[in-house]
Amino acid sequence: MAIKQDFKPAWWLPGAHLQTLWATLARRRLQIPRKIERLELPDGDFLDLAWVGNGQGPLILVLHGLNGSIESPYLKIFQAIEQRGWRGVLMHFRGCSGEPNRLARSYHSGETGDLQYVIDELKRREPQTPLWVLGYSLGGNVLLKWLGETGAKPGPKLELSPIHAAVAVSVPFELAKTADKLNSGASRFYQWWLLRGLNAAHQHKFKTISPATSLEGKLKKPRTFWEFDEAITAPLHGFDSAADYYHQSSSRPYLSSIKIPTLILHARNDPFTSLSALPNEQDISLAVTLEITDAGGHLGFVAGKNPYKPIYWLEDRILDYFQSQL
Numbered sequence: 498m499a500i501k502q503d504f505k506p507a508w509w510l511p512g513a514h515l516q517t518l519w520a521t522l523a524r525r526r527l528q529i530p531r532k533i534e535r536l537e538l539p540d541g542d543f544l545d546l547a548w549v550g551n552g553q554g555p556l557i558l559v560l561h562g563l564n565g566s567i568e569s570p571y572l573k574i575f576q577a578i579e580q581r582g583w584r585g586v587l588m589h590f591r592g593c594s595g596e597p598n599r600l601a602r603s604y605h606s607g608e609t610g611d612l613q614y615v616i617d618e619l620k621r622r623e624p625q626t627p628l629w630v631l632g633y634s635l636g637g638n639v640l641l642k643w644l645g646e647t648g649a650k651p652g653p654k655l656e657l658s659p660i661h662a663a664v665a666v667s668v669p670f671e672l673a674k675t676a677d678k679l680n681s682g683a684s685r686f687y688q689w690w691l692l693r694g695l696n697a698a699h700q701h702k703f704k705t706i707s708p709a710t711s712l713e714g715k716l717k718k719p720r721t722f723w724e725f726d727e728a729i730t731a732p733l734h735g736f737d738s739a740a741d742y743y744h745q746s747s748s749r750p751y752l753s754s755i756k757i758p759t760l761i762l763h764a765r766n767d768p769f770t771s772l773s774a775l776p777n778e779q780d781i782s783l784a785v786t787l788e789i790t791d792a793g794g795h796l797g798f799v800a801g802k803n804p805y806k807p808i809y810w811l812e813d814r815i816l817d818y819f820q821s822q823l
Contacts, residue, residue: 498778502762502788502814506797509804513766514683516794520809524570529579531567533594536618542602544611545594549575550584555627555661557585557819558619560612560636562667562796564694566593571633571796577812581820588615590636597702602733606635606672607746609643620659629819630663633796634769637665637761638672638748644759645751648782662822663759664815667767667796670752671774672743676722684768687795692718692725699729749774752781759785760818762811764793786818 510516532548547567557578561569567587578585590604591611604611612630619628632640640663647658669675679688696718719725726739736742752761761781765772781787790798793810801808 498781498783498786502790504764504790504793504798504810505800506792507799507801507804507807510797510799513764513768513792513794513797516764516766516792516797516799517687517768519799519807520794520797521570523807524573524809526568526570527573527575529576531575536615538611538614540600542591542598542600544591544615545589545596546615547587547589547594548584549586550579550582552579552582552584554581554583555629555819555823556619556623557583558615558628558630558660559585559587560630560632560640561587561590561593562634562636563691564593564698565590565633565636566595569633571811573809574631574812574815577816581816586619588612592698592702597698597706599706601706603699603702605730605734605742605746606638606669607642607742608734609639609646612639612643613647616659627823628660629822630660631815632663632665632668634667634669637668638670638746641665641668641670641748641755641759641761642746642751644757645748645754648754648756648784658757660757662819663757664762664818665759666762666811666815667769668748668761668763669770669774670747670749670776672747673740674771674774675769676726676739676743678769678771678774680721680723687768688722692720692722695725749776749780752776752785755782755784757784758822760815761785761787762790762798762814763788764790764795764798766792767795769795 534546536544575585591598592603731742798811799807800810
């Protein structure tokens with residue numbers, strides 16, 4: 498079902514950009530202890546998991562956004578997870594934990610194989626523990642696509658699903674429209690910032706790992722996501738072009754096949770997403786709750802009357818939803 502959520506943004510952070518930038522730039526990074534575990538993959542690569550909390554309750558697997566890591570400000574939700582006596586584990590996408598991954602391939606918005614591998618491993622270790630999954634931005638797109646892929650396949654009953662509930666926040670539902678949005682108006686700032694990190698990471702990585710022949714001469718700091726995905730993402734991951742990558746990896750077509758209780762949180766003024774990309778009641782399955790707010794920006798949703806005591810509304814909304822699924 499689709500619901501218009503009654504979120505009231507802080508009066509001192511009007512507009513999408515202040516909401517987005519405050520949540521990114523003004524919050525301190527996660528200050529609680531975490532344990533890093535390296536998970537070796539069947540293809541010879543690795544993933545680094547960051548564990549937080551020592552409780553015996555439910556486990557929340559978290560997927561970060563583009564260029565994200567355990568240091569991303571929005572991942573202070575781990576502190577709230579620990580306070581509830583739960584545990585959290587962040588799956589760093591390949592190459593995002595501070596060390597380049599071993600293979601030429603990396604991660605992208607539609608890569609669900611690594612998520613499946615991690616979920617299988619967590620359930621193998623703790624088959625009786627409730628497992629929830631939370632995805633932010635790109636990680637939310639990966640999560641929704643995986644949920645749709647698994648829900649569309651004939652298989653075991655719902656109660657035997659490896660996860661019990663999911664939440665996706667500020668998702669780029671249609672990647673081509675997101676690339677266009679980020680190349681227009683003030684949103685170009687976010688494009689510049691994200692590509693700056695992506696280009697630097699790839700330049701560093703390919704100093705030690707030889708890129709595929711098709712990439713030679715193309716690692717020149719693309720200026721738009723269309724250019725980056727045409728030159729790097731598509732050839733590295735077996736797509737014909739950026740357009741083919743966007744078409745195959747967008748999560749919106751998968752929403753109708755989701756069978757797991759899933760909450761999607763999104764703001765209409767998200768500077769990463771055009772309004773035409775937002776799903777509606779006809780796009781989602783009965784298992785999905787779609788909550789659209791008028792304000793909140795991208796991964797923002799900052800409330801409160803006092804600038805010195807901001808309220809990060811997302812954290813309570815996400816964890817309250819998971820609590821309701823117990």
